[in-house]
Amino acid sequence: MDDRGDRRGYRDTDRDRDDSRRQDDYRRDQSGISASSQQVTNIKDEYDSSYYRSAIGPRSSSVSAKKTIPASSIVMERFYAYGAGGIPLKPGSKSAAVVAIKENREREKRELGQLNDRFASYIERVRYLEAQNKKLQLELDHLRGKWGQQTSKVKEMYEVEIQEARRIIDETAKDRATAELRAKRAEEDTKNYRDKYETLLAGRDSDRQKIDVLQKQLADNEADLNLFRRRLADLEDESKRYRLESQKLISDIQRITQELDQETISRVQLENEKQSLEEEINFLKQIHVQEIEELKQTNLTGTALDPSNFFKHELSNAIRDIREEYEQLNNQQRTELESWYRIKVRFVWYKKLNNFQTSSSLLNVT
CATH class of the missing domain: 1.10.287 (Helix Hairpins)
Incomplete structure (x- = not known):
């Protein structure tokens, strides 16, 4: 609890000093996130154009607390796991398929919003951790002159935490890119199904008109046939x-x-x-x-x-x-x-x- 109070105090006093450093570190992290998100672009080939199943499910999180050294703060580690679930779309009843696609799309939009919110919170947490890292780096530099070799251990401990935070950011960016790909594919599938549905409606209307014309021709031909039969009988x-x-x-x-x-x-x-x-x-x-x-x-x-x-x-x-x-x-x-x-x-x-x-x-x- 004392360590957390010290953190809040340092954050209030050093916020103005670390704004520029946070912006530089944020740009560096964004470049790392974009590099990690490029690894997810090939997921598109894994989806079939005829069937679509949402892979976004409820998330489960686990929080573990680890105390590094008696004089330092408690590092919080959070791990996220994602479940799979969705509604299969099959070419059965087209109206039911359209309704299911719309519902699935709305659900995925909500989940994307939640992912964006969580991603923003992760970014904020990373910024906070980076600020803390810099502050601790200053402390380490200060303590390094006093304690010598113990500063290297503190550095290794915080590097592990930073790597874990970056790994979480990469996974979040990967999940976000996957969700965006799925949402885009869902929109394309919805558009294709809508076009097919409109084409079928137009074909049905044209077929009905053709049937009406053929029925009229059939009635006229039957009337002419009966007239010819009467004439033939008279002849x-x-x-x-x-x-x-x-x-x-x-x-x-x-x-x-x-x-x-x-x-x-x-x-x-x-x-x-x-x-x-x-x-x-x-x-x-x-x-x-x-x-x-x-x-x-x-x-x-x-x-x-x-x-x-x-x-x-x-x-x-x-x-x-x-x-x-x-x-x-x-x-x-x-x-x-x-x-x-x-x-x-x-x-x-x-x-x-x-x-x-x-x-x-x-x-x-x-």
Whole structure:
């Protein structure tokens, strides 16, 4: 307790004198800390980009007191140990991963703040120890002139304490650099996950729009398909009807053709009969002319009977009957030919109409 009171007294009296020395020693310590922190830069390669686990955990400290020599002060030695803990991030549910990353990031920020505070306290303690070291160095110089070899032992004792303090500062700087690297990696991972999440959201929206367009096209195609099916059914019914009509017309044409053939044969026969009758008329004319000549030669006269007029009248009646019969037969054949011609024209017209409707339906379907 007396040694601690002496320290506080020396610190109050020598503060103004040691300000410049503290600044010089602080710059020297900062250069040593930066050199030790460069050894931690290669820790970045140990972390995977897909999974991240925080290595910052609760700290445990142990304080040990060691008395050096009876006349000197008690040196406090503090050792810090760091535990590991964290939350694994796996590519499962993206919303849960983002929340976990945010929570982990906030926790690591708080821990970084605590580390910075502790690091500042360590720096302050190092400054204090350096000031004490310088003060003790002066005491050693003063005592060295009095005691001689005992000053070397005091120097070795305080050098051990200074080395321990520097080791603690190096470890703290290393832990701080590690925590900063982890925080930076956590920020990068959070940004990557946010970009992936936004990309997935944009892809989902575009896929929904495509699905809506495809569903609309599918409905339109189904409606067109049903319309085409109805048109096809109507065309099939109409085709069946035209097929039946065409079969009926074909049978009528075949029947009329047969009748026409028969009529043609009968016409040929009648023409033959006509020719034979005309030959017979000519023959009868010749006979009648000869009979008239014979009657003229016999010089038969009479007022009651005129043979020339009688035969002439009979011949004209026979010729008129034959002509009427021939004209009647000719008119009948002409009527049959005209009806056959009309049926043929009607069949050709129906056929052309059917072909036109079939081609129109095919064009509408395509």
